[in-house]
Amino acid sequence: MSQCLRTTLNPPKTLLRNPTNSSPVSSPLIHLPKSKKHSRISMSQQNQQELSLDSLINSTRKEEVLGAIKGSLSYCLTETSLNKTVPALKSKVRGKVRDIYDAGDYLVLVTTDRQSxxxxxxxxxxxxxxxLNETSLWWFDRTRHIAQNAIVSAPDKNVTIAKKCSVFPVEFVVRGYVTGSTDTSLWTVYKNGVRNYCGNALPDGLVKSQKLPSNILTPTTKADDHDVPITPEEIVKSGLMTEADYCEVSSKALSLFEYGQRVALEHGLILVDTKYEFGKGSDGSVLLIDEVHTPDSSRYWIAHSYEERFQKGLEPENVDKVLPDAPADLVCELAWRYIFLYETITKSKFELPLTENFASSLQEPIHDRISRNVELALSSLR
Known part of the structure; x- marks a missing residue:
């Protein structure tokens, strides 16, 4: 059995609470190739930014951003129909957030404002x-040393053009902490007594929000619109991926996550968990696709208060993306949180309309702007 598929089924019976600033503990989990470039992150890292939840709630920047958000409530990009306005686009697939258009050798991915x-x-x-589009592009650009990606260009604020590739039917979910509330979340299955999850042997004694001894990979596949946890062995045996492809992709996923954790921590955040998707290009190379470390694909906590709250048994301070319903004030708050995360991670100001009256700043309708930019970009690729 390949080393990257091997598991250890007899973990230690207990595990001491492991605050973020403690030394890494050797893991009884899946043995995957370790990245040589990126060391384990530590809360004592010298260049960590001290970020508090007050920055999210009471900053003067929030007032400025909320003004633009309120002026834009009636001008969200909810639906697109570029296949009717751009001749080179053949068909459309509507996802939860993205509208994906077939452009021959390329895909045109339009990231809308839909919240699901x-x-x-x-x-x-x-x-x-x-x-979401600009956050992913920022990460794609900074992770090329770890994984090649499918990005060709970004002709519009909401658009990415990518190489068409054969997508692996597996989502690579990487977790650094025991948390979550869904049926497939690590904390849910752990508190229900599961001690081997997706091929990872988990020790007794873990508590909610605890940092794992090392990051783990919990792959999933789709069935009837819900995620199904799967082990590395099952992925290979069922023919979803070859063993060589799985080993390569899993190594890249863990390295991407470790790098993302380090960058996030430098900016005052903890990257708790995330998911990656990969595919194979026409030349057989493995490519990172979809999105990287966005607020939709990832969970972030405020780093500064994590250890104290964990020791007190309190939930970490987080930048939550899920709302039970969405009246106007909650929509504005959620829009601000997306922008807050973007600015915190990238250390750059998000480009807002020149005026709080969004309509007056529009030189052309949003859909027309996107159509024009996409058509120009595709013509340059012919």
């Missing part, structure tokens, strides 16, 4: 699509 939770569209959030 538990497979339901709740609302449209101003600037969400732009935030």
């Amino acid at each position: 939770a538990f497979d339901k569209i709740l609302a449209s959030i101003p600037f969400k699509g732009q935030v």
Whole structure:
């Protein structure tokens, strides 16, 4: 059996509470190749930014951003129909957030402002699509040393053009902490007595929000619109991936997550968990696709208060993306949180309309702007 598929089924019976600033503990989990470039992150890291939840709630920047958000509530990008306005686009697939268009050798991915939770569209959030698109592009650019990606260009704030590739039917979920509330979350299955999850042998004695001894990979596949946890051995035996492809992709996923944790921590955040998707290009190379470390694909906590709250048994302070419903004030708050995360991670100001009256700043309708930019970009690729 390949080393990257091997598991240890007899973990230690107990595990001491492991605050974020403690030394890494050797893991009884899946043995995957370790990245040589990126060491384990530590809360004592010298260049860590001290970020508090007050920055999210009471900053003067929030007042400025909320003004633009409120002026944009009626101008969200909820639906697109580029296949009717751009001749080179052949068909459309509507996802939860992205509209994906077939452009021959390329895919045109339009990130809308749709907000979904538990497979339901709740609302449209101003600037969400732009935030997600630009956040992913920022990470794609900075992770090329770890994984090649499918990005070709970004001709519009809401658009990415990518190489068409054969997508692996597996989502690579990487977790650094025991948390979550869904049926497939690590804390849910752990508190129900599961001690081997997706091939990872878990020790007794873990508590909610605890940092794992090392990051783990918990792959899932789709069945009837819900995620199904799967082990590395099952992935290979069922033919979803070859063993060589799985070993390569799993190594890249863990290295991406470790790098993302380090960057997030430098900016005052903890990257708790995330998911990655990969595919194979026409030349056979493995490519990172979809999105990277966005507020939709990832969970972030405030780093500064984590250890104290964990020791007191309190939930970590987080930048939550899920709302039970979405009246206007909650929509505005969620839009601000997306922008807050973007600015915190990238250390750059999010581009807002020149005026709080979004309509007056529009030189052309949003859909027309996107159509024009996509058509120009595709013509340059012919």
